[in-house]
Amino acid sequence: MSALLVIASALDGQMSRSALELVGGARALAGPLGGTVAAALLGAPPAVSGAAEVLHQHGVSTVYRVAHDALTTGQSDAVLEAAQAVVQRAEPAVVFITADTVGREVAPRLAYRMRAALATEAMSVEADGQTILVRRQVYGGRAVATLAVTARPAVLSVKPRTLDVPGPSPAAGTVVDVPLAIDPARLAAQVRDRQRQEAEVSLEDAPIVVGGGRGVGGPEGFRLLGELAKALGGAVGSSRPPADEGWVPITWQIGQTGKSIRPNLYIAVGISGAAQHVAGVSGARTIVAINKDPEAPIFSLAHFGLVGDFKQIVPALLERLRAVKGA
Amino acid sequence: MYRAVDFRLSDEHRVVQAAAADFAAREILPLAADLDRSGGFPQEVIRKAAEAGLLAMTVPEAYGGAGLDAVAYVIAQEELARASAGVQTIITVNNSLVCEPILRFGSEAQKRTYLPALASGRSLGCYCLTEPASGSDAMSLRTSARADGEHWILNGTKIFVTNGVEADVCLVYARTGPEPGARGLSAFIVEKRVPGVRVGKIEHKLGIRCSSTAEIVFEDARVPKANLLGEVGQGGRIALATLDGGRLGIAAQAVGIARAALEAARDYARQRTQFGRPIADFQAIQWMLADMATRIDAARLLTLRAAWLRAQDRPHTREASMAKLFASETAMWATHKAVQIHGGYGYIQDYPVERYFRDAKITEIYEGTSEIQRLVIARHTIGTRT
Amino acid sequence: MNTVVCLKQVVDPELPAWDFAIDPATKRQVRTGKPLVISTYDENALELALQLKEKVGGKVTALTLGPAGEVKDAVRLALAMGADEAVVIDDAEAPLRLGPDKAAVLAAAIRRLGAADLVLTGCESADWVERSVAPLLAEMLGAACVTFITALETGAGTVTVRRTAEEGVHVVQARLPAVLSVTSDEAIRPRLPKVKDIMGAMRKPVQQWTPADVGAEAVLPPVEVREVSVPQRTTRCEFLEGDPAQQAQALVERLQALKLI
Numbered sequence: 001m002s003a004l005l006v007i008a009s010a011l012d013g014q015m016s017r018s019a020l021e022l023v024g025g026a027r028a029l030a031g032p033l034g035g036t037v038a039a040a041l042l043g044a045p046p047a048v049s050g051a052a053e054v055l056h057q058h059g060v061s062t063v064y065r066v067a068h069d070a071l072t073t074g075q076s077d078a079v080l081e082a083a084q085a086v087v088q089r090a091e092p093a094v095v096f097i098t099a100d101t102v103g104r105e106v107a108p109r110l111a112y113r114m115r116a117a118l119a120t121e122a123m124s125v126e127a128d129g130q131t132i133l134v135r136r137q138v139y140g141g142r143a144v145a146t147l148a149v150t151a152r153p154a155v156l157s158v159k160p161r162t163l164d165v166p167g168p169s170p171a172a173g174t175v176v177d178v179p180l181a182i183d184p185a186r187l188a189a190q191v192r193d194r195q196r197q198e199a200e201v202s203l204e205d206a207p208i209v210v211g212g213g214r215g216v217g218g219p220e221g222f223r224l225l226g227e228l229a230k231a232l233g234g235a236v237g238s239s240r241p242p243a244d245e246g247w248v249p250i251t252w253q254i255g256q257t258g259k260s261i262r263p264n265l266y267i268a269v270g271i272s273g274a275a276q277h278v279a280g281v282s283g284a285r286t287i288v289a290i291n292k293d294p295e296a297p298i299f300s301l302a303h304f305g306l307v308g309d310f311k312q313i314v315p316a317l318l319e320r321l322r323a324v325k326g327a
Numbered sequence: 328m329y330r331a332v333d334f335r336l337s338d339e340h341r342v343v344q345a346a347a348a349d350f351a352a353r354e355i356l357p358l359a360a361d362l363d364r365s366g367g368f369p370q371e372v373i374r375k376a377a378e379a380g381l382l383a384m385t386v387p388e389a390y391g392g393a394g395l396d397a398v399a400y401v402i403a404q405e406e407l408a409r410a411s412a413g414v415q416t417i418i419t420v421n422n423s424l425v426c427e428p429i430l431r432f433g434s435e436a437q438k439r440t441y442l443p444a445l446a447s448g449r450s451l452g453c454y455c456l457t458e459p460a461s462g463s464d465a466m467s468l469r470t471s472a473r474a475d476g477e478h479w480i481l482n483g484t485k486i487f488v489t490n491g492v493e494a495d496v497c498l499v500y501a502r503t504g505p506e507p508g509a510r511g512l513s514a515f516i517v518e519k520r521v522p523g524v525r526v527g528k529i530e531h532k533l534g535i536r537c538s539s540t541a542e543i544v545f546e547d548a549r550v551p552k553a554n555l556l557g558e559v560g561q562g563g564r565i566a567l568a569t570l571d572g573g574r575l576g577i578a579a580q581a582v583g584i585a586r587a588a589l590e591a592a593r594d595y596a597r598q599r600t601q602f603g604r605p606i607a608d609f610q611a612i613q614w615m616l617a618d619m620a621t622r623i624d625a626a627r628l629l630t631l632r633a634a635w636l637r638a639q640d641r642p643h644t645r646e647a648s649m650a651k652l653f654a655s656e657t658a659m660w661a662t663h664k665a666v667q668i669h670g671g672y673g674y675i676q677d678y679p680v681e682r683y684f685r686d687a688k689i690t691e692i693y694e695g696t697s698e699i700q701r702l703v704i705a706r707h708t709i710g711t712r713t
Numbered sequence: 714m715n716t717v718v719c720l721k722q723v724v725d726p727e728l729p730a731w732d733f734a735i736d737p738a739t740k741r742q743v744r745t746g747k748p749l750v751i752s753t754y755d756e757n758a759l760e761l762a763l764q765l766k767e768k769v770g771g772k773v774t775a776l777t778l779g780p781a782g783e784v785k786d787a788v789r790l791a792l793a794m795g796a797d798e799a800v801v802i803d804d805a806e807a808p809l810r811l812g813p814d815k816a817a818v819l820a821a822a823i824r825r826l827g828a829a830d831l832v833l834t835g836c837e838s839a840d841w842v843e844r845s846v847a848p849l850l851a852e853m854l855g856a857a858c859v860t861f862i863t864a865l866e867t868g869a870g871t872v873t874v875r876r877t878a879e880e881g882v883h884v885v886q887a888r889l890p891a892v893l894s895v896t897s898d899e900a901i902r903p904r905l906p907k908v909k910d911i912m913g914a915m916r917k918p919v920q921q922w923t924p925a926d927v928g929a930e931a932v933l934p935p936v937e938v939r940e941v942s943v944p945q946r947t948t949r950c951e952f953l954e955g956d957p958a959q960q961a962q963a964l965v966e967r968l969q970a971l972k973l974i
Contacts, residue, residue, distance in 0.1 A: 073883075074883040074885070099844070101861065101879060104848070105858055105859070105860050106848075107848070108813075108846075108852070109848045109851065109852045111813070112849055112852040112853065117936050118813055118845060120843050120844055136842075139726070139841075142730065142733050142943060143742075143941050144943075145841075145940070146938075146940040147936050147937065147939065148938075149936050149937075151934030188856075188858075189858060189887040190886050191883050192873065192884045192885065192886050193884035194878075194880075195881045195882040232974060245899070249881075250863075250896070257754075257836075257896070264973055265968065265973045294952075295598050295599075303951065304967060305953065309957075313960055316961035317964065320958070320961040320962055339912070342786055342790060342906075345786060346905065346906045347908060349905050353905060354905070379905060380907050380908040380909020384908060388909075388912060392909070394912040395908065403908060594729070597729075597731060
């Protein structure tokens with residue numbers, strides 16, 4: 001039986017949540033396609049030791065473990081070599097990779113080395129007979145494309161936070177250690193430094209996100225949004241213009257370019273609702289829009305709309321929230 | 328060989344259109360509403376326009392210009408005016424009314440002295456023709472120039488001078504001989520810094536508010552002999568030839584304003600819902616938009632034809648007048664309809680159509696009123712009558 | 714530094730939603746009659762290449778793949794912005810090609826051009842957003858690969874780039890030759906093409922080849938685009954009226970009822 005191989009990275013000391021999202025995607029295909037779910041667990045020696053068990057718990061039978069000091073955050077070249085080493089051993093029919101900083105670089109390159117069919121930035125995967133249907137947003141989120149992947153092997157990259165983490169499904173599993181003979185100093189691209197810019201609460205994991213757009217007017221406006229986010233226990237993000245203008249770090253950007261988020265509550269402030277941004281928040285459960293233009297497209301997406309000046313509405317909200325919490 | 332009429336733009340004209348549209352979208356449009364409200368001169372925009380080569384589009388590259396033709400010029404002017412008629416006015420005056428006559432009638436020395444400065448934005452030009460007592464009857468102007476050794480001494484008052492406040496170089500028409508009308512006129516390149524030239528009254532206007540309009544007063548202003556443009560007595564001819572080109576710039580401006588109004592009205596009609604449906608679904612609105620689109624296309628085609636003739640160095644006085652007349656009346660009419668489609672929202676400053684409406688009116692007035700254009704067209708149609 | 718910048722021409726992504734339509738026959742956006750622009754991030758890549766040339770010298774070649782009649786304006790604009798020369802791969806099929814197919818043609822053209830130190834692309838195209846061309850080019854050309862960069866500095870046989878990552882910025886050193894994809898940053902906001910440079914741009918050399926001329930061959934098995942659909946939104950927005958205090962109260966009540974706060 002052929003394998004559906006998940007590239008499970010544990011580059012930053014622990015296995016990422018998106019690895020389990022991939023396991024969910026692979027499990028959904030395993031039945032219809034007829035295959036088992038395997039994983040390539042990649043990381044520096046201490047990080048990968050316990051993670052195999054978590055993968056087994058989630059239904060992964062074989063874990064190919066590559067432990068190497070070069071497998072750290074951002075080291076795409078090392079990840080590519082490691083993934084290739086596992087692929088040579090496992091000969092998978094389908095490889096799943098998270099479309100994050102490293103995955104975006106690795107997936108096409110691995111596909112090329114495997115001469116595999118490639119579909120990137122998937123938001124859902126399902127089987128139609130032996131064909132894999134991959135859905136992804138195109139045209140700045142204005143349309144959804146369905147790609148039919150029939151060739152094998154195939155490499156699929158999946159956008160983080162678009163598939164659900166599956167429930168546990170313990171599988172009896174084995175761990176196969178795969179050796180990796182690379183010299184980190186000889187990799188063509190090497191991470192020399194990392195500068196963290198992330199907000200206090202991770203945008204992608206926050207249950208509540210307050211997003212600001214061009215209408216916020218500048219960095220001062222975002223400070224006000226920061227207060228609101230703090231009061232709600234959420235994070236602040238932005239649409240593209242504030243990130244392009246340098247009002248906020250580019251890591252705050254939500255949208256087709258930028259992060260996809262699926263919070264319970266998204267509050268869009270001064271955001272017109274360009275498709276490019278909407279593409280990143282379509283997974284939000286409840287959307288509130290605050291905008292002074294009653295005709296702004298964001299209102300056609302929102303559940304609740306507040307027409308007016310956010311500089312008056314947001315302080316009023318803060319006051320109201322304080323009153324409610326104090327009561 | 329017979330060649331069919333070809334309505335496609337050439338490669339370079341399409342690229343000019345894209346470049347001008349990019350410039351307008353990035354450098355003008357975001358400021359347009361504020362510039363209209365404040366009425367402040369857009370110094371920084373004009374500096375960037377100069378850098379982009381928009382201030383001397385038809386001046387050859389050897390003199391620092393963009394080396395483009397009259398067709399490229401009107402295509403770009405439409406894009407600029409679509410964003411802000413005020414900004415475009417400043418630019419079109421420098422191009423059509425100052426660079427062009429120096430290029431066509433100037434000596435090599437004058438071209439080398441003035442064109443690179445006017446192209447690069449080191450100098451801004453203005454055009455001094457109209458006087459308190461001579462508007463449509465321009466050739467009856469009274470400003471005098473008398474020879475005095477190596478200088479001409481100018482005396483008189485010019486009004487409604489676009490760029491009058493900021494300009495460094497003035498193209499001035501003055502009477503140099505006793506002959507009545509055009510034959511007694513000559514043209515001069517006058518640097519505004521010379522003693523005896525001052526800015527008088529500054530006007531407050533209905534539209535094109537970020538461009539300055541001022542009175543310029545000449546009191547024994549001493550202009551070097553070398554600054555006579557063309558020959559003595561050639562002023563009338565220079566003025567008329569210059570206005571042909573100027574009218575193209577205004578025709579293109581009018582097309583740009585009208586197009587902006589149409590696009591705004593269309594977008595509004597699509598999103599504004601009344602009686603449960605977008606007002607664009609109603610035939611009353613559809614017909615207005617259809618008529619606007621048709622007249623605007625006709626105005627643009629007239630403008631392009633006149634520009635093409637000018638680019639070919641063929642006579643185009645009649646065609647330039649037709650383009651200017653039809654385009655300006657289309658702009659006035661289309662902006663009026665655009666306000667109507669917006670209803671109450673068209674009458675307030677939150678939407679741009681009230682600005683378009685105010686800006687449109689000047690196109691029926693300056694560089695020859697609609698009445699003067701009809702006079703010119705009638706002369707060409709009927710023949711000169713005494 | 715010899716830099717090749719890959720530029721793609723796309724239907725203007727700023728077109729209003731009502732002007733957006735999918736052609737059921739091609740399963741792509743209708744292009745006919747729509748304004749075409751250089752894809753946003755590709756322009757940033759060109760800007761980065763031009764800034765690099767201004768700093769360290771060298772040559773910038775603009776490379777584009779598409780129907781020649783449609784893409785030549787993009788090429789002239791790139792030349793007016795300061796590219797030294799341009800290559801058009803005339804390919805009527807280009808709008809239908811997916812990343813691996815495009816990369817195969819571009820790689821063949823870059824090989825034919827010879828000796829590129831750097832190949833820059835946008836981090837994604839504004840239409841299909843596959844983000845695959847730069848990594849594929851790197852493999853096909855045997856070059857180093859870094860994507861989503863905002864800045865670069867050259868060293869001895871290397872470039873050091875700033876890569877945008879989830880948690881911040883990675884500083885990555887890559888060996889030359891390298892294929893880099895570029896995202897956006899204030900410092901690489903593309904310059905405007907100047908009308909005064911257009912006549913000069915019309916005189917610069919533009920090569921025109923076909924995919925067959927460069928010997929391009931598809932390497933990866935194809936993926937079929939089965940359907941492209943435009944989702945209809947059904948949300949109905951409840952507008953909360955009143956002054957800001959009343960709006961705030963109404964919102965907080967509703968969020969509490971939904972147990973969101």
